[in-house]
Amino acid sequence: MPKVTFKDDDLTVEAEMGANLRDTAQAEGASIPFGCEQGICGTCLINIPVGEENISDIEDQEKETLSAMGAEPGQRLACQCQVEGDLEIESAH
Numbered sequence: 001m002p003k004v005t006f007k008d009d010d011l012t013v014e015a016e017m018g019a020n021l022r023d024t025a026q027a028e029g030a031s032i033p034f035g036c037e038q039g040i041c042g043t044c045l046i047n048i049p050v051g052e053e054n055i056s057d058i059e060d061q062e063k064e065t066l067s068a069m070g071a072e073p074g075q076r077l078a079c080q081c082q083v084e085g086d087l088e089i090e091s092a093h
């Protein structure tokens with residue numbers, strides 16, 4: 001199973017392949033903040049120092065929100081991401 005490291009919490013957990021990153025974070029008590037959970041508010045903006053290629057492809061709503069926020073390349077919205085391999089993530093706020 002993929003390993004997800006929440007750097008803000010110094011916490012590494014195993015996730016099911018295809019698990020939503022929000023569900024994983026919340027189930028494990030990670031401190032990444034969430035708001036709308038629909039890819040609109042931008043609260044869950046994350047950096048992915050390791051494993052960017054192991055997150056599901058970006059879809060239109062997330063792309064639109066990241067663009068409106070002026071997010072940096074490589075930043076993602078955790079509520080819109082599925083785990084597809086090992087990752088290290090941290091809140092971008």
Ligand code: FES
Binds near residue numbers: 038042078079
């Ligand atoms: S919680 Fe609002 S965009 Fe993820």
